[in-house]
Structure formats: C-alpha cells, structure tokens
Amino acid sequence: MIFPSDVRSLLEQNAGLKQAAADISLRYRTGRDKSLKTTTEAAAYTATRMPATFGAVGRALELTLEHLETPPETLLDVGAGTGAATLAVQQLLDLKNAVCLERAAVMRELGQKLVNADWRAFDLTADDLPEKADLVVASYMLNEVADPISATRKLWNAAQSVLLIVESALPESVALLQKIRADLIERGAHIAAPCPHDKPCAEWCHFACRIERSRLHKQLKGGDAPFEDEKFSFIALTKVPVSRCSARILRHPQIGANKVGLTLCTPDGIIEKTVFKTDKTLYKAARKAKTGDGFSG
Numbered sequence: 001m002i003f004p005s006d007v008r009s010l011l012e013q014n015a016g017l018k019q020a021a022a023d024i025s026l027r028y029r030t031g032r033d034k035s036l037k038t039t040t041e042a043a044a045y046t047a048t049r050m051p052a053t054f055g056a057v058g059r060a061l062e063l064t065l066e067h068l069e070t071p072p073e074t075l076l077d078v079g080a081g082t083g084a085a086t087l088a089v090q091q092l093l094d095l096k097n098a099v100c101l102e103r104a105a106v107m108r109e110l111g112q113k114l115v116n117a118d119w120r121a122f123d124l125t126a127d128d129l130p131e132k133a134d135l136v137v138a139s140y141m142l143n144e145v146a147d148p149i150s151a152t153r154k155l156w157n158a159a160q161s162v163l164l165i166v167e168s169a170l171p172e173s174v175a176l177l178q179k180i181r182a183d184l185i186e187r188g189a190h191i192a193a194p195c196p197h198d199k200p201c202a203e204w205c206h207f208a209c210r211i212e213r214s215r216l217h218k219q220l221k222g223g224d225a226p227f228e229d230e231k232f233s234f235i236a237l238t239k240v241p242v243s244r245c246s247a248r249i250l251r252h253p254q255i256g257a258n259k260v261g262l263t264l265c266t267p268d269g270i271i272e273k274t275v276f277k278t279d280k281t282l283y284k285a286a287r288k289a290k291t292g293d294g295f296s297g
C-alpha cells in the first residue's frame with residue numbers, strides 16, 4: 001500500500017501546523033476532548049495521522065478480503081475524518097459507490113479536497129445511517145463515541161456483507177474491540193479476521209504496518225527515522241460464516257539459525273510455535289511470513 005503522492009503534496013502545502021500537531025497529540029494521549037475544531041487542526045491531523053490510519057485500514061482490509069467470496073462494491077466510511085479509510089479501500093477494491101460520513105465540518109471540508117467520495121454531515125450518536133453498504137468501515141473513531149456499543153449496532157445493521165473496525169493497539173482500544181466483538185457475535189456476527197475463531201480471544205491480536213514518513217511528518221513529530229510502525233487492532237465481522245485460516249501470526253516472526261519462532265492465534269488459544277528448517281515447506285512459508293498473515297501447519 002502506497003500513500004498517494006498527490007494527496008501527500010496537498011498536505012505539505014499547509015504551513016503553521018506544528019503547534020496544532022502537538023496540541024492534538026497531547027489531547028489524544030491524555031484522553032481529553034479529541035474533536036478537531038479548526039482548519040489547522042484538521043490539516044495537522046491529516047499530516048501526522050492520515051498516512052498511518054490509511055496504512056492500518058489497508059492492511060486490515062487486505063487480511064479481511066482473503067476471506068470474502070465476493071468483493072464489496074459499496075462503502076460507508078463512518079467518522080471518515082479526512083477520508084483515510086476510503087482512500088485505502090479505493091486502492092484495494094473497485095467500488096461503485098463510496099460515502100464518507102463525518103461530524104466535523106473542518107474534517108469534511110479537507111477530506112473533500114483529498115478523497116473522491118460522496119461526503120455528508122453525520123453524527124453517529126444522533127443520526128440513523130442514511131443507507132446500507134456492502135462494507136461499513138469505522139476507523140479510529142469508536143473510541144471517541146460516548147456509547148460505542150449502541151453505535152456499533154447501528155453500523156452492523158447498515159453492513160450488508162462486512163463491518164470492519166480498526167483502532168489503535170492501546171489496551172483501552174483492545175478492550176473496546178473485545179466488548180464490541182462479544183456483543184455482535186451474540187447478534188449473529190461471524191469473525192472473518194483476525195482470529196480464526198468466534199470465541200473470546202485470550203490475548204488480543206494486534207498488528208503493525210510500516211509507514212513511510214514524509215518530510216512534513218518528520219518536521220511535525222520530530223526524529224529522522226524514514227519509517228514508523230503503526231500498531232493497530234481490528235475486527236472484521238461478516239453476516240455469513242466465511243472460510244478462515246487455521247492460525248493468524250501475531251508479532252514479527254523471530255528468525256533464528258535454522259528455525260523461525262511464531263506466535264499464533266489459533267482456535268485453541270495463543271500458542272508459540274517453532275518451525276525448524278528440517279520441515280522444508282513450512283519453514284519456507286514461516287521465513288516469508290509477516291505479522292497478520294494467516295498460517296497453516
């Protein structure tokens with residue numbers, strides 16, 4: 001997944017973002033009011049966070065699509081922000097229709113310039129979803145909603161095929177996804193990914209994707225590293241049962257001399273598995289595997 005360069009250069013035209021980026025970062029870390037109110041704050045969000053949320057949704061969707069028989073053709077991106085999730089979905093799917101629903105006017109206004117979709121004002125707490133779609137995505141937004149369980153039930157009812165929820169890998173996000181997962185399974189949902197089972201996951205699966213850092217990102221957030229790893233958690237819930245992988249790789253595989261150590265989420269819980277070079281086919285697969293990949297064997 002490559003963050004589009006034309007979107008990146010639009011972001012880089014915005015000056016005076018450093019203070020806004022620092023303020024947002026502090027508000028997110030301390031759990032204070034996270035709503036973005038000014039054009040500068042919206043621009044700072046897109047410059048510092050949009051590439052990472054785009055990357056996380058892209059990876060989560062890639063892992064989800066492996067389990068769907070029919071690719072979704074319509075999208076509702078709820079709490080769309082500036083459209084990171086829609087941008088990622090558009091790179092992976094040939095959509096007939098994409099609707100971005102967003103409460104904050106400053107985010108919608110910037111999003112409309114960056115991402116081609118049907119943008120609409122919408123508050124998930126107060127409003128009913130205006131239509132249904134094959135794929136409903138809520139990325140990095142449910143942690144901002146006062147009653148996330150009721151909000152997620154609305155999203156679930158609007159999803160014709162799959163509901164994809166992406167959040168950070170922070171313990172509170174992980175706990176939130178566990179609650180949502182249990183509630184929707186009771187309402188008939190099936191897990192497509194990440195876990196290869198519908199039972200409660202003993203240790204929440206979380207993943208990472210590598211994000212290239214722009215010059216502006218380095219200026220705003222400091223440091224010279226060319227990449228950052230965005231850690232994220234997700235759940236993909238489907239209306240009908242799907243074929244699942246037998247295990248999912250958590251954490252980066254540990255490559256040793258003639259062996260690879262894997263941490264796997266399996267229907268029997270989280271297990272540590274060592275694959276030895278003597279097991280040729282499996283070893284080859286394990287050497288190539290990344291965190292998040294399905295694994296058989």
Ligand SMILES: C[S@@+](CC[C@H](N)C(=O)[O-])C[C@H]1O[C@@H](n2cnc3c(N)ncnc32)[C@H](O)[C@@H]1O
Pocket residue numbers: 035036049050053054078079080081082083084085101102103104107122123124125126138139140141144145
């Ligand atoms: C952290 S941003 C994530 C934006 C985008 N989905 C992404 O992944 O980059 C959270 C977004 O959710 C929006 N939001 C929060 N509560 C909302 C609600 N009740 N209804 C609609 N949007 C909401 C915020 O305005 C903000 O744009």
Ligand SMILES: [Zn+2]
Pocket residue numbers: 194195196201202203204205265266
């Ligand atoms: Zn799991």
